[in-house]
Amino acid sequence: MIIESIVTTTNSDGTGNLSPMGAVFGIDRTILELRPFSGSRTLENLRQRMVGVVHLVDDAMLFVRSLTDTWEERPPMQLATVVAAPMLKEYLRAIEFQVKFVDDSSHRANVMCEVVEQHIGRPPRGICRGLNAVIEACILISRVDFLPASEIDSQIPGLQKIVDKTGNPQDIAAMELLLQHYRKLTSSGSAGNK
Numbered sequence: 001m002i003i004e005s006i007v008t009t010t011n012s013d014g015t016g017n018l019s020p021m022g023a024v025f026g027i028d029r030t031i032l033e034l035r036p037f038s039g040s041r042t043l044e045n046l047r048q049r050m051v052g053v054v055h056l057v058d059d060a061m062l063f064v065r066s067l068t069d070t071w072e073e074r075p076p077m078q079l080a081t082v083v084a085a086p087m088l089k090e091y092l093r094a095i096e097f098q099v100k101f102v103d104d105s106s107h108r109a110n111v112m113c114e115v116v117e118q119h120i121g122r123p124p125r126g127i128c129r130g131l132n133a134v135i136e137a138c139i140l141i142s143r144v145d146f147l148p149a150s151e152i153d154s155q156i157p158g159l160q161k162i163v164d165k166t167g168n169p170q171d172i173a174a175m176e177l178l179l180q181h182y183r184k185l186t187s188s189g190s191a192g193n194k
Contacts, residue, residue: 001025004135006066007034008077008086009045009052016077016086017041018066020138023054023095032097034111043102043109050099051083052113055091058125060134060167060174067138068181082117091121107146130167133159134174141182149186156182 002022009017019042024033032054036043046052057063065071076089083096097113104110125131137159140152156179163175 003056004063004139006055006057006062006088007042007052008055008088009042010049010085011041011045012048016074017045018062018075018088020063020066020135020142021054022139030115032095032113032115034113035108036111038104038107038109043104043111046099046111047102047104049085051080051085052097052099053080053083053085053087054095054097055088056093056095057088057091058128058131059090060131060171061177063135063138064174064178064181067142068177070177070181080117081119087119091119092124093121094119128166128168128171130163130165130171133162134167134171134178137175137178141178141185144182144185152182 002024005021005023007019007021007023011017019036019040021034021036021042024035026032034046036046062075077086078089080087080096083098085096087094087096095115096117098116100112100114102109102111137156140147140155144152160175163171167175
């Protein structure tokens with residue numbers, strides 16, 4: 001099962017890196033797999049430090065700001081309790097992990113991890129199609145380097161409609177920021193790699 005999450009790792013300068021990523025959980029949830037893109041900061045951090053934290057969150061703006069690396073203010077963080085990695089202070093669930101092995105022989109690495117600690121945070125806001133649509137748009141736009149623009153462009157209007165119809169004001173603002181980022185990427189021909 002893939003659960004969209006925010007993964008925190010430690011950069012070479014000691015600062016925290018936040019990256020949206022689908023974490024693949026095993027049936028018993030003691031093992032998880034991450035699939036960061038080759039050349040990403042997250043993959044490099046996982047190779048260097050071998051630890052991190054997966055956060056389950058229901059904050060659309062956190063997904064967008066993590067993807068675009070555009071922060072008005074970074075979210076409050078603390079040191080995880082078992083691994084030497086940064087951890088968000090607010091989450092639904094936080095899962096500390098230790099990397100067991102990294103296979104980076106393709107454009108997406110296969111990082112197998114052992115869960116070493118779990119934390120329960122605040123209750124979720126509930127299932128919201130607006131939030132889910134923002135996350136789907138994040139996934140599409142994170143693949144701008146290799147997905148045809150026509151494929152992304154064909155799906156964005158439907159996702160925008162769902163956000164406008166069912167999202168809260170934060171979901172709507174997150175989608176707007178994400179689309180501004182996408183327009184900049186496509187007009188300049190460049191993309192970021194978290």
